[in-house]
Amino acid sequence: xxxxxxxxxxxxxxxxxxxxxxxxxxxxxxxxxxxxxxxxxxxxxxxxxxxxxxxxxxxxxxxxxxxxxxxxxxxxxxxxxxxxxxxxxxxxxxxxxxxxxxxxxxxxxxxxxxxxxxxxxxxxxxxxxxxxxxxxxxxxxxxxxxxxxxxxxxxxxxxxxxxxxxxxxxxxxxxxxxxxxxxxxxxxxxxxxxxxxxxxxxxxxxxxxxxxxxxxxxxxxxxxxxxxxxxxxxxxxxxxxxxxxxxxxxxxxxxxxxxxxxxxxxxxxxxxxxxxxxxxx
Numbered sequence: 565x566x567x568x569x570x571x572x573x574x575x576x577x578x579x580x581x582x583x584x585x586x587x588x589x590x591x592x593x594x595x596x597x598x599x600x601x602x603x604x605x606x607x608x609x610x611x612x613x614x615x616x617x618x619x620x621x622x623x624x625x626x627x628x629x630x631x632x633x634x635x636x637x638x639x640x641x642x643x644x645x646x647x648x649x650x651x652x653x654x655x656x657x658x659x660x661x662x663x664x665x666x667x668x669x670x671x672x673x674x675x676x677x678x679x680x681x682x683x684x685x686x687x688x689x690x691x692x693x694x695x696x697x698x699x700x701x702x703x704x705x706x707x708x709x710x711x712x713x714x715x716x717x718x719x720x721x722x723x724x725x726x727x728x729x730x731x732x733x734x735x736x737x738x739x740x741x742x743x744x745x746x747x748x749x750x751x752x753x754x755x756x757x758x759x760x761x762x763x764x765x766x767x768x769x770x771x772x773x774x775x776x777x778x779x780x781x782x783x784x785x786x787x788x789x790x791x792x793x794x795x796x797x798x799x800x801x802x803x804x805x806x807x808x809x810x811x812x813x814x815x816x817x818x819x820x821x822x823x824x825x826x827x828x829x830x831x832x833x834x835x836x837x838x839x840x841x842x843x844x845x
Contacts, residue, residue, distance in 0.1 A: 575692040579649050582688030585681055586696065587620075587656035588664055593678030595619070596666035600730035600743040601682055601750075602723035604630075604698030608657075610726075610733050620658030624650065627697045634701040637708070645694035646701065653696055675742040679749025686750065687757035699723075723747060764836045765815045767808050769822055770794065771829040774804040780821045781806075785814055809839055 594601050595609040608622040627650045635643045667674065689696060703718035731740035771777055778789045792805040810818060815833055822829045 575645065575694075576648075578688045578692040579645070579694060580652055582685045583649060583653040583656050584660075584685070585688070586653060586685030587660045589678045589681030589685060591619070591657060591660040592664050592667050593674045593681065594743075594746060596668060597671060597674040597678075597742070598730070598734040598736055598739045599671065599675050599678060599746055600727050600739070601678075602726050602743065602747055603696070603700075603719075605657075605696070606723075606726040606730060606743075610730055612661075613733060618658045619661060620654035620656070623657060623698075624654035627654075630698060630701050634705065637705055638701075642693060643701075645692070646697045649689055649694045650697040671738060671742040672745065675746040676749050679746035680753055682746065683750035683753025684757065687754050690754070690758060764809055764811050764839050766834050766836045767806075767810065767815060767818050768832040768834075769806040769808075769818075769829055770803055770831075771806065771822060771826045772803075773825040773829075774806055776825045777806060777822055777829075780825070781808055781818060784821060785810065785817060787814070787818075809836060809841075 590601050590605055590609065593599075595612070600606040600609065604623055604626045605619075607626065608619040611617055611622045612619040631643060631647050631650065634646075667677075686696060695701070699719055699722045703722070706718050707713060727740045727743045730743060731737055769777060774791060778791070781787055781789050787808050787810050790807045792807060794803050794805045795801070796803060808818065819831060819833075822831060
């Protein structure tokens, strides 16, 4: 018997559930209140509003040439996974438009909750190495040709265009502002779910008592410490600088430990966007 590839099975579950959440966010909260989710999905909801053609059908049609071009130029599992997500997402958008109740509410509430759900759904998809297609692939292809244009900047420019179109179609300038709120909420959720669990602080300590500070950080916090030999640029003295990486809530404890042993220690604390290694991810 062949063994079941649980990794691929898990990918499918993430893609399906993430697409369901994303679809509900778009149809029940965002498009129902004239708010654009940006990208190809935003274009699809605008076309649906003008022509009544199902948004999922429009989204799928828009993605077909992009996915083909992406496969030719980029190839690989990423495009295949994204193709599956695009197909499932298009289907779920049409199903939720037809059968899921819409939430007609205040624009702020709709944009915040819609953005949170949209970000959650996208995070599940991105965690397994795919995207919702469309502008993401176009941005990667343009970036290959014009290296000075970052992928993030291209996506931002496209979203701005879609938001303006959405405001013109719905004849409501407020919808553009609500769209920005929704996209910000989605971005924050994505950042939190993809990187938030492994954010922390990097702490640099220049001290005359490195042994004692190392011992207490190890024993009290259970964190490793790296010793670096440094030379003072002004004094020319040889010193020891300690570097340790901790969770954000542990930074104050490190500060207290250092001050217990050396009141004249020099401490620099900086943010670590993502930490990979023992004790973290």
